[in-house]
Amino acid sequence: MDSAENSSDKRVDDSEFLEMTQQDPAQAKILRQSLEHLASGLGGPALKEMAQEVLSGRMGLREAANVSAYAEEAVQQSAPLAEKWAAMSDSERQALAAEGERRLEEERQKLEEERRSESENRSGGNRRHDGRGWSLY
Structure with a gap:
């Protein structure tokens, strides 16, 4: 089953995640990782289904948020976190934000x-034609 889930993970395009994170690739990657955790069942069956739908590309993240069963489960799962946040001191919240x-x-x-490694690998394959070390004199 893992291979099926992994193959479906690769079908969704990152453009939606980039849109949701204001074109920040790092935030988009973390969002994808969060969805992958949910798809493994971390947040219960409803959020597992939602994450699998989004990661497979069958449903957009915004569309999934509008499905009442998914939204209700997300609210229910996040309630303890919201309570914990509310009970934190300002310095604890700042420390968590800094982390x-x-x-x-x-x-x-x-x-x-x-990116740098990929760029070097691409340019490294064309050393014969890159002009470095060549001189007419």
């Missing part, structure tokens, strides 16, 4: 390293 920012920055750095 989130650190995670985003780490993800941005990983993505940049991946």
Whole structure:
């Protein structure tokens, strides 16, 4: 079943996630990872189904949020987190926000390293024609 879920994960285009995260690839990747966790059953059967529908591309994330069964389950699952947030002090909230920012920055750095590596690999394959080290004299 994992291979079927993994193949369906690859069918959805990241453009929707980028739209939802204001074109931030790091946030889009974290959003995808969150949906993958939900698709594994982490949030219960309704959110599992919702995440699988979104990751497969059969349903958009905004569309899924408008399905009452999914929305109700999301509210129910997030209620304890909201209570915990409300009980935190300002300094605890700031620390948690800072941790989130650190995670985003780490993800941005990983993505940049991946882009750099891909770029180097592409340019490395054309060394014979790149003009470096060649001289007429």
